[in-house]
Each structure stands twice: as C-alpha cells, then as structure tokens.
Amino acid sequence: MQSEKTESEQEKPQKQGVYIRTFGCQMNEYDSQKLYKILEKDYQPVDAPEKADLVLVNTCSVREKPEQKLYSMLGELKALRSERPGMMIGVCGCVAQQEGEKILKKGRGVDFVFGTHNLSLVPSLIQLRKKGAPPQAAVDYREEWEELPLGFAENDPTRHGQAGHVTAFISISRGCNKACTYCIVPTTRGPEVSRAPEEIEREAKIAVHRGSKEIVLLGQTVNSYGLDLSPRMSFVKLLDRVAAIPGVERIRFTSPHPQEVRQDFIDFVVSNPKVCRHIHMPLQSGSDRILRLMNRNYRRAKYLSIIEALKSRVPDMAITTDFIVGFPGETEGDFRQTLEVMELVQFDNSYSFAFSPRPGTPAAAMEDSLTHEAKLARLQELQALQDRLMDAKLTSWVGREAEVLVDNHNRVAEGCFQGRISQNFVTHFVQPHKGVAIGSIVKARISGRGRVWLVAEPA
Template identity: 40%
Template sequence: MSHENRNTSDLKSDKVKDYSKYFDFSDAKLISQEDGKSTYRIKGRNIQINAAPSYRDEKQRGKEDVQVLYDFAIPDDMQEFGQGKYYLIATYGCQMNEHDTEVMRGLFEQMGYRSTEDKHVADVILLNTCAIRENAEDKVFGELGHLKALKAEKPDLVLGVCGCMSQEEAVVNRIMQKHPFVDIIFGTHNIHRLPVLLKDAYFNKEMVVEVWSKEGDIIENLPKKREGIRAWVNIMYGCDKFCTYCIVPYTRGKERSRRPQDVLAEVRELARQGFQEITLLGQNVNAYGKDFEDIAYTFGDLMDDIRKIDVPRIRFTTSHPRDFDDHLIEVLGKGGNLVEHIHLPVQAGNTEVLKRMSRKYSREQYLELVRKIKAAVPNAVLTTDIIVGFPGETAEQFEDTLSLYDEVGFDFAFTFIYSPREGTPAADMEDNVSMEEKKHRLYRLNELVNKHSKLSNERLLNTVVEVLVEGESRTNADVLAGRTRSNKLIHFTGDKSLVGKMVNVQVTHAQTWILKGEIVAQPIQLSI
C-alpha cells in the first residue's frame, strides 16, 4: 500500500469510453468526448458520464496500488458555494452508509451549506442508498417518484443518488432512462469528489454520472459532521469474501485497511471531544490488516491498542466468523471498554447451505468459535444475521438453523427472506423454495428469536446495569432511553441533564425487546 500524495480531486478513470455498450440507450446521441468525459443526449437532457459501473470490472481483484492520500481540501471555488443554501441527505441501510453520510455532511458544511430536514427548503437532496435487499431499492425508487414533482416545482434543486445502489449497472441505467430529472449519480469509492460533481451539475445543468468500478484510494482528513454521543470510525473498506448471495464485494470493492496510526489518531481525537461510545466499522472488520505488506498488524492488535484509549465503550461491526481468530478472542477477554456484545452473522445453521453460500466455515466450526468466545468472555452476548429460503434449502436444513439458534442462545437476530441480487452467483441458482414456504420459515424463526430475546431480558431482572443515556424515549418525553453494554434498550425516569452520561439502572421489567428500570445511586452487582 503506497503513501504517495496525489491530488484527491483527480478523476480516477483510464480513458474516454463509449458507454453506450453499458446501457440500453434506445434514443441516446453521443455529443462529445473530452477530458475523460462522455456527454450524451437522452430523453431531452444532456448526461455527462465521467465513469460508469461495470459488474465485470467490479468482480476483478487486481493488485493495483491503493494509495493513502492526506491532502484533501475543498476546491477554492467551492468553499463558499453553499452560503445561504441548505442540504438534505436521506440515508438508507447500514452503519457504513450512516458514516458515509457523516462525511458528506462534513463536505457540505465546509462548502457553507446548512442542514435541513425539510425537502421543500433544501437546495440539494441526496439519497444515500443501500443495495443489500430488493425492498431497499424499491424504497429509493419510490422516493424518487415523490421527488419528481418537487423537482418540477424547483428546477434549481440539485437531486442526487449515491451509495451502494449507484454501483449497480442496472440501477444507473434505470435512473438514466426513467428518472432523467436526477442531477448527480455517484458511488461509494468517490465520495470525496462530491464538491466537484456538485459544481458540474449546478453549472452545466446536466446529469453527472461518476461511478468508479475499481476501488478508490483511502482518503484521510475528510471532514465529518457527527452528532450525539456515539461515533462511528471506519477502519477498512470493502470485502473479499464473495458470499454467493451478497452484492457488497461489488459495490464496496476489495478490502483496503486504513493505517493503524490514522485510526488510533481519530479515536484519540473522539475521546478528547467526549464521545462516550465508538463503533469500529468495516464490511469485515476482523480482516483488518490482512492487506498490509509492510507490517504485521491485525484487528486483534488494533483492538488491544484502542482499549487503552479513554473511551467508555468500544464496539465493532460486522465480523465474519472465518476471520475471527484466537488473538482477537484473547484481546476481547481483557474486557474494560471492549463491550461484551458481539455481532457474529451465521446466515444458516446447515453446513451444506453454508457451502452454497460460500461462507467458508461449517456448522461445527461456527459452534466451536462460539465456545471459544464464551470461554474467554463469560458474559458474551451474541447476535446474528440469518437468511431463510436460500436456493436449495430443504425443510431439514432449515431445522438445523433453528437448532443452532437454540444451541448458541443468541440474544437477537436480524432475519431475512432470501431474495436474489442481480450480478451475484446465487442469482443464477434455482430459487426453488416457494415464497409461501419462505414466509413460514421466517415466521418460525422469528418466534424463536422472540423467545430467546425475552429469556435473555428476564435474566437481567433485579440486576443493576450500566446505561449510556441517549435521550428521551420516542414514545414518552418524560422517560429517558439508553443502552446497556450489551446493546439492550432500557427505559427509565430521570432528569434530561443525564443525557450523554453513564448511569446505573436496576431492571424492574423485562419485555421481549425492551427493559424498564429505575436509577440507583450505587451498583449492587453490576451486570451487562
């Protein structure tokens, strides 16, 4: 990994391409090709394409150098561009998308924009999208339909689509063909180019498409606007696992780890600013450091260094069981500010199904990993992700998922019905489980999830838990809400001055998804 400094505003493209082969331009006319850009006329509007997504390119994992760049700055002519203007970002999907939104908020505010939640006030609206599930895409296209009328009322409104959906060929083609009122389309690798793309769209009055299929460099020193008492810190980008159902390796690219000194410096600065909880982010956080060629430094090493920083709580997500090594388990066993909650996606409880998913571990290996974690971290609280109705999953194989859930005793699971994602290997498999059966399996699994969640909460009755107070309850302004170290939501009565602080709460009621309690002055027997 190189540290060469080059201009972070540079367009990362090879040469001018004929993009008509990528998209179904039934009435497109090529107007010009210059400076690495191709401009087409389609449906009465000019479309400037700087770079476009390609499934073929996204599948390739070349050895080209990923560079770490430290020279980012807002272009001079854009530093006050947003004075008197407002931006709105609608975020869909995972914590990684939330963190990307924090970066874009930072960029907007350095350009002079102010935030708004009112789309009628906004001068720029961005939809930061998720591509994991089909219904996530449906929500975005539904919102675009609603925004079409607003765009007609406010022609100067700049409307953009970014994030994981933008990395898909079919999505970009659909937007260009059916939603030509969109002004900007960019992906996950070139967020730092937002000021340049915004300028092009605003002044040229044409749609600007810039989606890099090949991974971007690691751009340090990007501005971020964080709010609240919790902070997310990206430690790496991309994923090399290529699970057969997953689009992420294509939309987020190959694994690229930030340098340890940069991660540690950011965490120390957040500690100085008073953040109470930090979550380390990556598509596969425990693969951190595997791409370093000059040092031997793993995720376990990073966690061991971060636990020495004065932050009350450190979390991480998401981890892959394949890369969850003994050194990491040993470090987690040291406790302290490393919380006991571990999210460990299993996806299925049958080895044959796991093999078709290309998860690269067996049922037995997963259970052995759980045993090791619980031996090192006695109070470990495990949560997971599970897909039901994967192609070829038999009734007996689904029963293995239920039995594994019982054996592990998960506190919670995010559960999903399998749906194919275009461009993934599983999309070519025979989807031979009926929707009726998928729904039946999901219902049975969710019943089991609810049962274990209730039992887990009931075990905390009459114990005292450490709670980070997040704010008022969504349903009752007189009640405070916070989370335990194990990420359980708890409601209790207290003064609003406690928001952002740690308090001890005795659990008095345990429901399936929520705890209720009362503040106590001193812990009797602190639980999790």
C-alpha cells in the same frame, strides 16, 4: 424586542438545505454523515426533502428490491422538484456504484450519481451541474483509502453532552475480499482496503474530544482488518490501540467473520474491559450444506466453537446474528438445523431476511424452487423463535445490575433518559434522577422490561 443583526451575521450567505435519505447498513449511515460534513460549507441538514435544495439518496443493494425503492423515491422527488425548481438530486451508495450511468439514463431527473469510492467528488459534481454541465456519473474504484473530513474540528468544544454524539461510528476498512454467493458488496464496494491505524486513532481521539464515550468500528469483515497494510496490522492490535485512548469508555465493532476469528481475538474480547459484552457475528444458516452453497467458508461447528469459547469465559456475553432464510436449495431439514443452532446459541437478537436474488451474484443463477410464501412462512417461524429467545433474555435481566451508557432523552417523561447496557439492550430510566445525563455511565438496577427494552433505576 428584536435584536439587530451584527454586521458579520448580515454578511453570512444563507446556507442551502441538504437532505440525505439513507438505506441499508451502518456503513451507509457513516458515509451519509461524511457527506453532511463534506457539504457543510454550503449546505445545512434539513429534516425533509420538501425543505431541501439538494437531496441525496444513499442506496443499498444488499436487501430486497433496492432498485424499486430507489426509483419510487426518485419518482416522488421528481414530482417535488416541479414545486422546488433548482432542487438537485444525487444518487450514491451501492446501487449507484453498480448501476452508474444507467440511473441517469432512466430519465428520473437525477443530476449526478457517485459511487462508494467517490464521496469527495460531490462538491465538484454539484458545481459542474450548477454551471450547466450535463448529469454526470462518478463511480471509479480507488485503490487507496479516500480520506474525508472527520466530521468535526479538533478544537470544537460545542458538542459535549449532546444526544447523537455519545457513540462515534468509525470506518476501519471498506470493501470485502470474501465471495459469499448471495452478496453484491464485493462488486459494489470492491476489494478490502484497510484504513491507516493512525487515521482511525486520530478520528477516535477527536470523537472523544467532542464528547463520544463509545467507539463503534465498522467494516464488512472487521477481523480481517490490516492484512493489506504495510507493515501488516491485525484487528486485535487496532482494538488495543483504540482501547488505549483516554476517554474511550466502550468499544463495539461490526461485523466479525467467523472464518477469521482467532484465539488472540477471543482472548482480547473477553479480557479487555472496554470491549462491550456483545458480539454481532453473522451466521446466515445453521446447515453446513447451505453454508457451503453460500461460500461462507466456515461450518456450524466452527461457529458454535467460537460461541463456546466466548461464553465459557464471559457467560453473559450477548450474541446477535444475521440469517438468510430460503436460500436456493434450502430444504426443510436445512431450515430445522438453523432453528436448532438458534436454540443452542440462545441468540439475544437477530436480523433475518427471506432470500431474494441480487442480480450479478452467483446465487441469482442458482435454482430457487421455494415459493415466496414458503420462504415467508420459514422467516415467520424463525422470527417467532427469536422473539421467544429475546423475551427470555430480557426477563433474565430484571433484578440484576448493569452499567448504562446514557445516550439520549426518552419519551417517557421530561428529564428522563435512555441508554444501553454493555450487552446492547436499550435501557430506559423512567424517572428523572440526579447523575443521569447524556454521556454518563450509570450503575443501574434493572427494575423491569418492556417489549424489546429494559427499565432501570440508578443502583
């Protein structure tokens, strides 16, 4: 028998559907979550553009062919809109910040464009368009931090123990003061602006209240956090404040820049039990000549000395990194030096890309004589080495004990879960066990491994 709707249910206007396609880094993922929150009064998330009344494309200009990806998606959306009249399309993220009005002029049916500093303007851009205004682009830089809804109400008790809420991503700064020659981020996101520590603490406390156990602090160069604040702050002080919040069980951060790593950072990371035994620190190349051309402001010896300082005190600290292969001028010898550093560090994992020029960056004007095929061949060799290193790491975990923070169900079987050990390897419980539930930290024995994950049972 169908239940009758209450009066208040009948009065509630039906929310429209919003779909956000996110490209790129965790910073973009974070912005997309904020956008869902900003829009939640009128829109509810849907899982496909076909069901949406509003589609936002959150773009990235760091990786290869971002504009191509954007315009091919806009082509598909334009076709979709012929079946869903009234559907709105917005473009945001780094390509939006960079291209602004040019996107509107391409005639792909985009209703509005907004930059990385203008998320809070979305509701008014939508309203303007609904009232018949022409397509708008809002891509102004803002010197101050743009305060946005935190994603959940302080007194909202409904989300405890749900998948997707165990880890909270919190942005601590935006923009970047470095000038890596291949990177467009300083142009698209502007100079570094740190967020007030009180706001970060507040967001972390709310996340814990909602059921989060792990806080991931996000920034382009997290360890230069706070130098622009008055009074000055340091990343280590911020880590200390977040670690002091009751209920925060684990802290991760991404990414530290090797140039900014100081002794107090190493001391804190190795000694605070809440900081995970995992550092993701981009290396990009193992050749000093290429690091100089990239304007990375550190040399391989500095990178290796940081790793040594960490591993001499915490031998099982997991180290992951980023590489760019085939940077302009990279010789076979330079590339071999990168492989050599990989062997020395024994990286647990890495993200690697073949160089492709980003228009407007100094590297785009450098002579790039290596063919695409040659770059791909190097990339394959590097990735094959990484696969071997990771393979050995995974195997070395079998038989050991570790704590697993359970963050989701898995597909292995009904009632089974997955999580991550402190070193960030995904770990599956392949049998249902009492005491294993989303949000719990389980002492586990690693009983096996898969291609890129571990298998565990409670110890």
